[in-house]
Amino acid sequence: MISFKCFRSSSLLFNIRKQTCSPHGHRKTKSAAFTGIVCNENGFVTEINLPQQQLQGVLPFDAICGLRSLEKISMGSNLLHGGITEDLKHCTSLQVLDLGNNSFSGKVPDLFTLQKLKVLSLNTSGFSGPFPWKSLENLTNLAFLSLGDNSFDVTSSFPAELLKLDKLYWLYLSNCSIKGQIPEGISNLTLLENLELSDNQLFGEIPAGIGKLSKLWQLELYNNSLTGKFPTGFGNLTSLVNFDASHNRLEGELVELKPLKLLASLHLFENQFTGDIPEEFGELKYLEEVSLYTNKLTGPLPQKLGSWADFAYIDVSENFLTGPIPPDMCKNGKMTELLILQNSFTGQVPRKLCEFMNQFEGPVTPDIGNAKSLALLNLANNRFSGTLPSTISQTSSLVSVQLSSNRFSGEIPSTIGELKNLSSLYLTGNKFSGAIPDSLGLCASLTDINLSGNSFSGNIPESLGSLPTLNSLNLSNNKLSGEIPVSLSRLKLSNLDLSNNQLSGPVPDSFSLEAFREGFEGNPGLCSQNLKNLQPCSRNARTSNQLRVFVSCIVAGLLVLVIFAGCFLFLKLRQNNLDHPLKQSSWNMKSFRILSFNESDVIDAIKSENLIGKGGSGNVYKVVLDNGNELAVKHIWTANSIDRRSFRSSSAMLTKKNSRSPEYDAEVATLSNVRHVNVVKLFCSITSDDCNLLVYEYLPNGSLWDRLHSCHKVKMGWELRYSIAAGAAKGLEYLHHGFDRPVIHRDVKSSNILLDEEWKPRIADFGLAKIVQAGGQGEWTNNVIAGTHGYIAPEYAYTCKVNEKSDVYSFGVVLMELVTGKRPIEPEFGENKDIVCWVCSKLESKESVIEVVDSNISEVFKGDAMKMLRIAIHCTSRIPALRPSMRMVVHMLEEVEPLQLTDVVVVDKASAGCSKEKVNTGGKSDPSS
Missing domain, CATH: 1.10.510.10 (Transferase(Phosphotransferase) domain 1)
Incomplete structure (x- = not known):
């Protein structure tokens, strides 16, 4: 029986059988007693409106379809399961049946008797088996049909019964196992505004009859095996706003699309289109998205492309396009992605654009500082020249700068230290000169620096040794001089290349390793006692160097001790928490499925001997119920659960209302509504003032x-x-x-x-x-x-x-x-x-x-x-x-x-230390978190 949580289920069920809206049979148009129930003037139920109400259970169609005046069932986006029984045939007055986005099973029964039905929505509801297409012949009043995203049996051909439903304005059949050609008879559905046939097994050409659907505003044909050209007359779809025929085998030119003046979204990627992109595309005033990548298109992009609307996205990569980039694609400042890879574009980059590739030339102008949201600046492998403007420091969101293999010259601006989010800096293969600025050491997020192949001179800045996350440093093939700063010894580098400079003095002992040997070649003044490719150092040089390294090691050692002490304290507090069984006076249990246990069954089992896993956010326990069923319980860490006893007086302790962690909230928000065989089942949550438990199905074969x-x-x-x-x-x-x-x-x-x-x-x-x-x-x-x-x-x-x-x-x-x-x-x-x-x-x-x-x-x-x-x-x-x-x-x-x-x-018996037992399909192996 269905469990209604938003009102008194027993009273509702009583009155469903009585066909009235109130316990006393009062006549009213809307029930004052029951949420979501609408009645006629005689007091009989006409509508059940309960979408998105967290309803769970099996629908009693024998009782529901006993309501002879019932015209509407709207219970989509709930947690309903089970099957739709043959009792549905008794709902002969139904005009609306919406059960979409649930977790039903089995096949859809015959719908032949529902002759008054205008809306049928069963999408994404877990149905399988054959769909009763034949019964649709009798549903001539249907205006809205949504059956997509169900695992129906594959049809041998496109269902001809659909072509008789000439009142349809909405047809959603994506991903429901339809096979065959789209028939010419699709032209009968002249009222269609939305036609979605994507993710099926359609083949053959797009029929010319589709051009008669003049009211169509959305057409989705992607991910099929359609072939041939756009049919003559396709341009008659002048109401079309969204069109997606990507990932097919379509060919020919795009000229038939020229009259589609209302297009806002056009996706035709991964096909075999040829010829030029029509210049008329530049006149499409509402166009915001264009995706034409992986075709065989030639010629230039329309020069007015994107100059009218809030143009946001274009991907024309992997074609044979030439000529200049349209100057006004970013005119309204809404561009989020520009992808024009693997083409042959020429000329200069328009001033409005921030990300580009190909053989561009000219300088980077000072107005780059206006790109406040720019995260990646990738100009590599072009012909840019001139100096890097100091205003680049105003692009505060920059994370990566890639200017390699260009013709830049001059010095790195001293203001570069203002880029606090910068993680990678690639300037290799240019003509930069002057000193490497000390301010580079202020870019605390840097992990990778490559300044090789330039003309930098002067000393390596000591400040680079203060970069806490630096992993790779390449300053090779420059004109750097002086000693290698001892401060670099503090870095945990996986790559260091200082070769082919004019450095002198001893190599710090921490770098005198075979792994770094080649990184010091080409510096005649360098010396080392351990690296055989360098001359040995004199005694004075070694003593001075060893002293500086000793001081650096002392500082680093103290830092490690502090970190170790903090980690030890944290782990100790966690262990204390584990060793104390959960004992709370007040628990709140919220179920998301039908349960066969209560909170005490779970809470009593949260103890160290049932621990099966540890993670960054908490522990996982295995719970075996009295009936033999197994559960996995995640105890998610909170600030209160870890340090409540130790830091009760701390002002930083979370209040009760804030004790839940982000991880807990994310899992509950997600899994409480998910119903899919390949997503883990969340049965319930159990919370108290300082404890969050999530109870899942137990999966014996681990991860x-x-x-x-x-x-x-x-x-x-x-x-x-x-x-x-x-x-x-x-x-x-x-x-x-x-x-x-x-x-x-x-x-x-x-x-x-x-x-x-x-x-x-x-x-x-x-x-x-x-x-x-x-x-x-x-x-x-x-x-x-x-x-x-x-x-x-x-x-x-x-x-x-x-x-x-x-x-x-x-x-x-x-x-x-x-x-x-x-x-x-x-x-x-x-x-x-x-x-x-x-x-x-x-x-x-x-x-x-x-x-x-x-x-x-x-x-x-x-x-x-x-x-x-x-x-x-x-x-x-x-x-x-x-x-x-x-x-x-x-x-x-x-x-x-x-x-x-x-x-x-x-x-695998070759795995060291593993059990040697045989594991058969369906058998259980060691449990894992």
Whole structure:
């Protein structure tokens, strides 16, 4: 029976059976007693309006359809499950049936008797099996039909019954297994305003009849296998605002699109279009987004492109375009992304634009200081010249400056120290001169400096030794003189190159290592007792140098002691907290599913002997209920739970209302509404003044990381690896596309993909997740980079912005783990390189690519593994716009499915220290957090 939380369920159910709105049968148009119930003048129920109410359970259609006057059921976006029974046929007065965005199962029953139905919305609700298309013939009043994102059986052809529904204005059939050609009869649906057929198995040409849909404002055909040219008459769609036919096999020119004056969004990427981009596109006054990358387009961009509307985004990369860049694309200052890679553009960069590539020339003008939000300045490999203006210091958001391989000259502005967010500075291969400014040492976020191949002179600034995060320093091939500053000894450098300068004096002992040997060559005045390629130092030089190093080491040692003491205190407080069982007088338990336990069953089990994992935000415990069911309980750290006893008098202690952590809030906000087989189930939350518990399903086979890389690793056949990849992709696809407000995970990695007893994957750990707010852009800016090293998308490092494409990058890394068996970071990859760099370095030949495939994968399936590797490479493109959506990733994975899935797993007996037991599919191995 359904559980209604917003009003008295027993009274409602009584009155549903009585067909009245009040316990006494009073006549009224709206019930004063029951939320969401509307009645007619005779007191009979006509509408049930309960969308987005957190309702859960199974709908009693036998009772609901006993309401003979019922005209509307609107219960979308709830937590409903179970099936729709045949009792639905008795709702013969229904005009509106909205059950979309729930977690139903089974097939949709015959709808033949619902002849008055005008609105049918069942999208994203978990239905499967054959859809009763035949019954739609009788629903001639339908105006709104939304069936997308369900796993219906694949149709043998486009359902002809749809073509008779000539009152439709909304047709959403994306991702619901429709196959075949779009029929000419689509022209019958002349009232259509929205037509969405994306993510299906459509093929053949776009029919000419589609040009008769003159009221169409949105047309979505992406991710199919459509071929041919735009049909004659396509330009009659003069009401079209949004058009997406990307990721097909369309060809020909774009001339048929010239009359579409109202276009605001045009996406045709990954097709085979040729010819010029029509000059008329420059006259489209509402155009804001254009994505035409990976086609065969030629000629120049229309010179008025983007000069009318709030032009925000353009990607025409990977074409054969030439000529100058349109001067006014950033006229209204709304441009967020300009991607014109791998073309042959010429001329100067328009003054309004801030990010560009190709063979540009001329100076960087002082008005660059007006780019207050500029994070990445990448002008590398062009022909820019002149001096770097001092106003660059006013671009306070700059994180990365890449000016390599140009013709810049003059000195680095002394004001560069004002760029507090600067993390990388690449000036190699220019004509810069003068001294390296001391103020560079004020850029406290710097991790990478490369000033090689210039004409810098003078001493290396002592201030560089104060950069706390500097990892790589390259000052080679300049005219630097003097001694190497001892202050550099404080740095934890993985790369140091001072070769080919005029340096003299002793090399600090901390750098007298074989790893740095080549970085000192070409400096005849340098000496070292340990490096054989340099002359030995005199005694006086060694003594002076050793004294300075000794003083530096004393300072560094004291700093380490302070940090160690702080860490010890923190860990001790955590241990104290663990050793004391939870004893609270008041608990608040909030359930998100039907439960078979209460809070005491959970709280009593939170003790050290049940601990199965520790993380940065808290501990994880295994709870075994009296009925044998198993739960995983995450105890999320709060300031109060860690130091309540020790710092009770501290003014910094959080108040009760602020004791919840951001990780707790993020997980509850995300998982309380998620219903998907590949996303971990959150049963409930249990909170008190200083304790936050989240109760999940227990997944006995641990994480994918454990099974690939840890002591508990197992030998997984390719069939199982593929199954895990496909399931995890569907979970992420649901998060990105299954909600009105997409969920961005922000920490996708193999340790956050858990495996149940049948080795089916679940996306887990939503402590960093973000939900797109209504009307938002699906993008956040953080001051601190969140995520895990090796999985973080490269753009996050210089923009600190995250969106769905950031998750796609991380998932691509997971795919590489599955194919290669390697961790994201391995010593064999080389310094500052990860699995993505390593895989890309192996793409020179088929033989070297095969070498990256895990040797545990059978030769029979290595071809399949290489197909998945190609998908992974696509996901990890450095340019976010070139990455596929998760919906497209799922589609691509389906296309490379192995012929047979056997899911055989055996323990890797070669793993040192691991159990030698055999693990069969469906069996349980050691539990893992």
